[in-house]
Amino acid sequence: SESEMVKSALVRFMDNLAPWEREATRYWGWNLETDPCRDRWKGVSCSSDGSVKTIVLDDSNLSGTLDATSLCMAKSLQIVSLKRNNLHGSIPEAIGDCKYLTRLYLSDNNFSGNLPNSLEHLCSLRWIHIARNNFTGPLSDKLPTSSLISFLGENNNFSGEIPDFDFTKLIQFNVSNNNLKGQIPDVRNKFGVESFSGNPDLCGLPLPTACPPSPSPRKEKRLFITDGVAIYSGYIILGITVVAFFVYKLARKSVCKSEPSEALNKKEGTRQRLTRGNDGGRKREDCCCESKSGGGGGGGGVEMRSEPSIASLESGITLMSTSTLVVLSSRVSKAMRFEDLLRAPAELIGRGMHGSLYKVMLDNGVFLAVKRIKDWGISEADFQRRICKVSQVNHPSLLPPLAYYCSRQEKLLAYEYMDNGSLFNTLYAAGSQNGKPFWWGSRLNVAAKVAETLAYMHEELRESGIAHGNLKSSNILFNNNMEPLISEYGLMVIEHQQALRSLSHSKSVRNRVLTAAHAYSTFKVDVYAFGVILLELVTGRVAYNQGAFDLVKWVNSVVREEWSVEVFDKNLVSEGASGERMMSLLQIALKCINPSPSDRPSMSEVALALIALNEEEETSLNI
Numbered sequence: 001s002e003s004e005m006v007k008s009a010l011v012r013f014m015d016n017l018a019p020w021e022r023e024a025t026r027y028w029g030w031n032l033e034t035d036p037c038r039d040r041w042k043g044v045s046c047s048s049d050g051s052v053k054t055i056v057l058d059d060s061n062l063s064g065t066l067d068a069t070s071l072c073m074a075k076s077l078q079i080v081s082l083k084r085n086n087l088h089g090s091i092p093e094a095i096g097d098c099k100y101l102t103r104l105y106l107s108d109n110n111f112s113g114n115l116p117n118s119l120e121h122l123c124s125l126r127w128i129h130i131a132r133n134n135f136t137g138p139l140s141d142k143l144p145t146s147s148l149i150s151f152l153g154e155n156n157n158f159s160g161e162i163p164d165f166d167f168t169k170l171i172q173f174n175v176s177n178n179n180l181k182g183q184i185p186d187v188r189n190k191f192g193v194e195s196f197s198g199n200p201d202l203c204g205l206p207l208p209t210a211c212p213p214s215p216s217p218r219k220e221k222r223l224f225i226t227d228g229v230a231i232y233s234g235y236i237i238l239g240i241t242v243v244a245f246f247v248y249k250l251a252r253k254s255v256c257k258s259e260p261s262e263a264l265n266k267k268e269g270t271r272q273r274l275t276r277g278n279d280g281g282r283k284r285e286d287c288c289c290e291s292k293s294g295g296g297g298g299g300g301g302v303e304m305r306s307e308p309s310i311a312s313l314e315s316g317i318t319l320m321s322t323s324t325l326v327v328l329s330s331r332v333s334k335a336m337r338f339e340d341l342l343r344a345p346a347e348l349i350g351r352g353m354h355g356s357l358y359k360v361m362l363d364n365g366v367f368l369a370v371k372r373i374k375d376w377g378i379s380e381a382d383f384q385r386r387i388c389k390v391s392q393v394n395h396p397s398l399l400p401p402l403a404y405y406c407s408r409q410e411k412l413l414a415y416e417y418m419d420n421g422s423l424f425n426t427l428y429a430a431g432s433q434n435g436k437p438f439w440w441g442s443r444l445n446v447a448a449k450v451a452e453t454l455a456y457m458h459e460e461l462r463e464s465g466i467a468h469g470n471l472k473s474s475n476i477l478f479n480n481n482m483e484p485l486i487s488e489y490g491l492m493v494i495e496h497q498q499a500l501r502s503l504s505h506s507k508s509v510r511n512r513v514l515t516a517a518h519a520y521s522t523f524k525v526d527v528y529a530f531g532v533i534l535l536e537l538v539t540g541r542v543a544y545n546q547g548a549f550d551l552v553k554w555v556n557s558v559v560r561e562e563w564s565v566e567v568f569d570k571n572l573v574s575e576g577a578s579g580e581r582m583m584s585l586l587q588i589a590l591k592c593i594n595p596s597p598s599d600r601p602s603m604s605e606v607a608l609a610l611i612a613l614n615e616e617e618e619t620s621l622n623i
């Protein structure tokens with residue numbers, strides 16, 4: 001249960017939200033004599049350790065102010081939703097103390113004033129919905145742009161320019177009907193007119209109003225802050241150019257042959273994000289794609305140990321090597337060689353369609369999942385290019401490769417070993433005698449998180465034409481907190497991509513258009529595969545059972561006949577899962593598995609639908 005201090009802070013928060021409704025709020029359970037979690041205060045839901053996780057008080061006739069100082073005493077708070085009330089005043093700076101806040105929903109109230117600067121420091125905040133209030137002032141520098149995926153700020157009085165948001169991550173954005181001005185930043189064709197209309201001084205795409213051609217005053221300001229700087233700026237620029245030229249020359253020497261001109265990311269924003277890395281915020285090792293010369297001197301074969309290792313378990317593996325591993329993370333020692341990996345104690349976990357997977361123990365006690373890749377129809381250069389790209393994208397729900405080895409004969413990939421197994425194991429163990437129940441709420445949560453991650457990856461790697469390509473429930477793993485992680489992203493070449501590669505070298509416009517269309521459809525392969533995962537989640541049935549059963553065919557045949565409860569996992573039915581929401585999930589799955597790729601929704605659309613469904617489920621638990 002929550003401490004007395006948190007409890008009284010929350011009662012204070014409620015007193016400020018509903019100053020004239022003290023009696024009613026006592027009736028909602030919000031009082032000092034009870035516990036918010038154990039006694040289920042209205043709108044509150046808690047995590048299993050008894051700390052308050054969400055406060056949802058939409059449509060509750062609240063007419064006071066937001067006392068963020070008291071609210072944020074509940075340190076584990078993740079979701080605050082106070083939509084469609086009559087709240088006034090501003091969002092206090094103290095909101096910055098709600099460190100784990102992921103969603104802040106304040107739409108349809110009478111809030112006013114500037115957004116607090118502290119919002120910028122809420123690194124987990126991903127949804128801000130503050131539409132239809134009276135907020136004023138600029139949007140710039142107030143928002144955690146690197147984490148936001150949804151910002152709804154329409155129908156307020158925001159002014160100034162639209163900040164240079166990282167539009168690759170945003171899947172929902174609306175600032176229409178404000179007083180914003182200036183040029184709209186590059187929104188990567190993701191948002192239409194409706195996201196920006198109703199701002200008379202806004203210009204540029206997607207709005208029909210072109211911007212005046214004059215150079216942006218912002219740039220001038222930066223270059224010529226004072227006359228003195230202006231005088232010396234020529235020398236400074238010349239100096240920087242010379243240094244940059246030499247740095248570039250040096251860097252060129254070490255950049256991989258396979259990707260000569262694709263120096264990492266051109267955009268500053270992207271570069272910052274990519275170099276933050278998954279290793280506790282440190283830069284990931286440069287994944288130079290060319291295997292470097294090995295420290296082992298190339299002559300010695302792999303010394304065999306008595307315990308099983310990849311070398312002893314695999315037939316035909318090349319034991320003599322002159323190359324080392326390319327190490328991408330500090331979890332694997334930089335000095336580690338290919339030979340070390342081969343002779344480390346190993347256990348065969350499985351042989352999939354595309355190779356064998358080993359659990360390998362390193363000297364430092366770290367366990368790796370090492371995949372030996374077989375017949376992947378992927379060239380050496382393409383393999384390296386893909387690993388480079390994927391390993392530089394930073395998303396908490398993506399399992400990045402830690403190291404790889406690539407020669408003509410061998411391709412090995414090492415990931416962190418996940419003790420909690422895969423979605424496949426969890427799902428099918430749930431139906432078995434000794435499996436733990438896999439509750440509906442958890443299934444929805446997994447579906448929403450995976451969809452969101454895929455949507456993000458599709459955006460990040462869209463230009464490179466890299467999709468997952470082999471998405472299935474055994475490639476979705478669980479970390480120590482049972483949060484889903486997508487593994488093996490971007491390794492597969494989806495059949496027609498090979499043909500595309502030759503096409504893409506063609507100079508003809510028609511062929512380039514064709515290439516773009518095909519690359520687009522490779523993402524639709526993921527949408528289909530994700531639809532199959534959704535079907536597994538809702539039916540509890542294995543997708544393919546060695547030719548004996550085909551889940552997609554089965555579901556389609558049931559759909560054609562009469563709907564019956566038979567289609568749903570019996571564990572979900574006996575749990576009392578909402579029939580309406582199970583049906584909604586099934587409908588989303590059916591859209592994803594549409595036989596026509598162009599009629600399938602985008603991953604962003606799927607993610608939004610699932611996030612909404614998941615939220616509906618969470619909210620329903622509070623009632």
Ligand SMILES: Nc1ncnc2c1ncn2[C@@H]1O[C@H](COP(=O)(O)OP(=O)(O)OP(=O)(O)O)[C@@H](O)[C@H]1O
Nearest residue numbers: 349350352353354355357369415416417418422474
């Ligand atoms: N990093 C990991 N940690 C723990 N288990 C893993 C890890 N990666 C994969 N696995 C599990 O190991 C088993 C074999 O994986 P593998 O990827 O080789 O086969 P697959 O996914 O069934 O087929 P495919 O070859 O098509 O990918 C699967 O059950 C998978 O869930």
